[in-house]
Amino acid sequence: QVHLVESGGGLVQAGGSLRLSCAASGRAFSTHLMAWFRQAPGKEREFLASIAASHSTFAADSVKGRFIISRDNTQNTVSLQMNTLKPEDTAVYYCAARPGGVYYFYVTDYDYWGQGTQVTVFS
Numbered sequence: 268q269v270h271l272v273e274s275g276g277g278l279v280q281a282g283g284s285l286r287l288s289c290a291a292s293g294r295a296f297s298t299h300l301m302a303w304f305r306q307a308p309g310k311e312r313e314f315l316a317s318i319a320a321s322h323s324t325f326a327a328d329s330v331k332g333r334f335i336i337s338r339d340n341t342q343n344t345v346s347l348q349m350n351t352l353k354p355e356d357t358a359v360y361y362c363a364a365r366p367g368g369v370y371y372f373y374v375t376d377y378d379y380w381g382q383g384t385q386v387t388v389f390s
Contacts (some may be wrong), residue, residue, distance in 0.1 A: 269293035269379040271362045276384030279352055283388075287347040289362030289381055297340040300368045302377060303347045305358035305386075312361070314372040318345060323369055352388045359383040 275287040287303070302317035316326040316336040324336055335348040345362060363377035370378070 269296065269364045270297060270382035271379055272365060273360065273362050273381040276360060276386045278387045278389065280318040281352060281354055281388055281390045283352055284348070284350045285352065285386060287349065287360055287362075287384060287386075289345045289347075291343045291345070291362075293379075294345045295366070296364075298363075299364045299366055300363075300371060301336075301338055301345040302363045302371070303334075303345075304338060304361045304363055304374065305356075306361070306383075307355075307358040310358075312374050313358075314374075315360075316347065317369075317371065319369045320339065320367070321369070325370060325372075349386070352386075354388045354390050357387050359385050 272290045298320050303315040304312050306312040318324045318336045333351050338345040351356045361383045362381040364379040365377045
C-alpha cells in the first residue's frame with residue numbers, strides 16, 4: 268500500500284512557474300513507477316509525465332520541454348517542476364504510483380492516487 272499526498276498547487280500568472288511535490292508513504296517507494304496526471308473541469312484525466320525506479324522519465328507531448336519530473340528516493344518524494352505555465356494548464360494535478368514498470372500512461376495502469384492539488388493559471 269502506498270499513500271500519496273500532493274502539495275504546491277496555487278494561483279500563478281501565465282508565464283510563471285510552480286513546483287508540485289508528492290510525498291509517499293508505504294513500502295518500496297523506490298521500486299514504484301511514479302507519475303503526474305491532471306484533470307481540467309469537464310475533461311478526462313490526462314497523463315503528464317512519469318519517472319521509473321531507474322529514473323527514466325517520459326513526458327507527454329503537451330508538456331514536454333516545460334514540465335520536468337524528478338524523484339528523491341531518500342525522501343520518498345516525486346516532484347513536478349512546471350515552467351512557462353499557460354491558462355490551459357489550469358487543472359487539478361494528481362500524483363500516481365504503480366509497482367514497477369516504465370511506460371504506462373493510462374489512469375487504469377496506476378494503483379495509487381493522491382487527493383490532488385489545484386493549479387490555476389491566470390492571464
